[in-house]
Amino acid sequence: MSDGFLLTKTDFLCGLSCPQLLWFARREPGVLPIPDEWENNGLHEGLEVGRMARHLYPGGVEIPWELLNFEKGLIMSQETVSRRRLSYEAGFIYNSAFARADILMPAPRGRWDLIEVKSTSSVKGDHFWDVAFQRYVMEGAGLKIRRCWLMHINRRYFRENELDMDQLFIREDITTEVSKYLPKIPGRIKEMMKNLKAGNRPYPDVTKAGCSPRHCEAASNCWSFLPKRHVFLLYRDSGRRKAYELVKNGVYHLKEIPEDFRLTDCQAIQVECEKTGKPHVHKDEIRKFIEKLHYPLYFLDFETFATAIPRLSNSEPFENIPFQYSLHVVEKPGGKEIHHSYLSDGIKDPRPEILARLRKQLGKSGSIIAYNKSYEQERILQCSERFPQYWKWAKNLMPRFVDLLEPFQSFHIYHPAQNGSASLKSTLPALTGKGYDKMEIKDGAQASRAFMMLAFTDLSQPQKDRIRNRLEAYCCLDTGGMIEMLRQLKTLIR
Numbered sequence: 001m002s003d004g005f006l007l008t009k010t011d012f013l014c015g016l017s018c019p020q021l022l023w024f025a026r027r028e029p030g031v032l033p034i035p036d037e038w039e040n041n042g043l044h045e046g047l048e049v050g051r052m053a054r055h056l057y058p059g060g061v062e063i064p065w066e067l068l069n070f071e072k073g074l075i076m077s078q079e080t081v082s083r084r085r086l087s088y089e090a091g092f093i094y095n096s097a098f099a100r101a102d103i104l105m106p107a108p109r110g111r112w113d114l115i116e117v118k119s120t121s122s123v124k125g126d127h128f129w130d131v132a133f134q135r136y137v138m139e140g141a142g143l144k145i146r147r148c149w150l151m152h153i154n155r156r157y158f159r160e161n162e163l164d165m166d167q168l169f170i171r172e173d174i175t176t177e178v179s180k181y182l183p184k185i186p187g188r189i190k191e192m193m194k195n196l197k198a199g200n201r202p203y204p205d206v207t208k209a210g211c212s213p214r215h216c217e218a219a220s221n222c223w224s225f226l227p228k229r230h231v232f233l234l235y236r237d238s239g240r241r242k243a244y245e246l247v248k249n250g251v252y253h254l255k256e257i258p259e260d261f262r263l264t265d266c267q268a269i270q271v272e273c274e275k276t277g278k279p280h281v282h283k284d285e286i287r288k289f290i291e292k293l294h295y296p297l298y299f300l301d302f303e304t305f306a307t308a309i310p311r312l313s314n315s316e317p318f319e320n321i322p323f324q325y326s327l328h329v330v331e332k333p334g335g336k337e338i339h340h341s342y343l344s345d346g347i348k349d350p351r352p353e354i355l356a357r358l359r360k361q362l363g364k365s366g367s368i369i370a371y372n373k374s375y376e377q378e379r380i381l382q383c384s385e386r387f388p389q390y391w392k393w394a395k396n397l398m399p400r401f402v403d404l405l406e407p408f409q410s411f412h413i414y415h416p417a418q419n420g421s422a423s424l425k426s427t428l429p430a431l432t433g434k435g436y437d438k439m440e441i442k443d444g445a446q447a448s449r450a451f452m453m454l455a456f457t458d459l460s461q462p463q464k465d466r467i468r469n470r471l472e473a474y475c476c477l478d479t480g481g482m483i484e485m486l487r488q489l490k491t492l493i494r
């Protein structure tokens with residue numbers, strides 16, 4: 001590794017979370033998964049929020065941040081400092097560490113105010129490390145920092161028409177907290193640089209809190225000693241405490257969990273199924289569930305997007321806005337299913353049209369089946385709060401909802417192929433053999449990113465058509481899949 005190696009703020013925060021992860025990011029990036037095409041959609045919310053925040057500090061100099069202009073950027077940063085100019089993205093280097101300030105504002109007596117902008121709704125612990133790192137680099141590079149501020153999104157803001165920047169952002173003085181973190185920065189940087197330069201991969205401490213084979217993108221590497229059906233798949237293992245305990249005692253496979261190990265009822269069913277290789281079916285309970293259903297049956301699923309900056313009038317930050325739904329209707333037992341779908345054009349507010357269509361298509365009676373029904377219920381209620389002419393209809397609709405998640409969540413049915421998960425993405429393939437593996441869009445998060453790409457970036461018509469087709473296929477599988485699952489449940493209790 002050359003002496004010109006720089007530790008960026010992103011590296012630093014990554015190294016704080018896990019030295020091994022920093023190693024992968026900087027020395028073996030091939031270990032980490034390649035972002036899917038939806039992640040590379042050019043819609044970086046953090047950057048967007050940063051740009052918006054500049055409206056509250058107008059007239060600054062923007063420092064180019066492309067890598068090719070790196071040198072130029074540093075020179076420009078120094079120039080704006082020497083001329084006492086307000087700047088955006090000014091970059092500085094000190095002691096092999098590199099940091100940029102979202103907003104750097106001149107303060108009295110030759111000092112500066114450092115303003116970090118975040119797309120979160122509050123100040124979080126990591127933010128102090130983040131700003132302390134910047135302050136360390138900037139003071140090392142010769143700046144005198146007066147105050148450190150964190151600007152974040154105001155959760156209580158409601159956008160009526162035009163965006164009101166003064167209301168959208170909250171600015172908090174975090175100078176005191178940052179001062180407490182500041183003395184720890186040089187030691188941490190030194191330690192990270194030493195590890196990276198030594199060329200030896202740090203030992204992966206997989207038993208530390210926060211490290212889990214289910215939640216880290218480098219897990220396949222660090223947890224390679226685990227079998228496929230490992231103990232971290234235990235259902236609802238709070239804090240993964242049982243899994244850590246089992247691993248520490250040399251128990252890796254679900255099948256190896258000793259008889260006397262304390263498990264919840266659901267976990268005990270899961271382990272039993274793992275040992276026998278057979279599904280668990282509580283026929284009476286499934287029968288009771290099926291008896292609750294009244295025809296016509298309506299299988300409903302929404303896809304939503306949420307942004308820190310409310311994109312639509314009549315909405316608030318982080319609001320889940322439905323942009324698509326799929327609705328399968330089965331009029332009578334054995335009847336043919338009818339499919340309705342809606343996908344927003346990404347131009348106008350989709351909510352009034354969704355409400356108007358659903359009011360017609362959901363009829364006056366019959367069960368509305370959703371997987372994790374509270375999500376669909378909340379979307380309908382929230383939309384009708386925004387468009388109150390639908391409120392009464394929405395309220396009356398609620399008792400008709402039935403949750404298909406219920407028999408899975410209560411383990412009245414469990415299949416070993418669910419791998420300890422009751423989500424539709426696990427139960428559908430386990431029960432019906434149909435799944436999302438071959439789909440271009442595999443989950444709700446990807447669907448949301450794909451839609452935002454469609455709605456908020458410049459795409460050609462063929463690109464738009466391709467995304468629309470993929471979204472339609474994905475959402476349709478969710479509701480079509482629920483019909484299949486209900487069929488399977490009926491078969492199981494015969």
Ligand code: SF4
Pocket residue numbers: 018019020021204205206210211212213216217218219222223
């Ligand atoms: S799996 Fe654990 S040890 Fe490995 S990089 Fe992730 S957090 Fe670090």
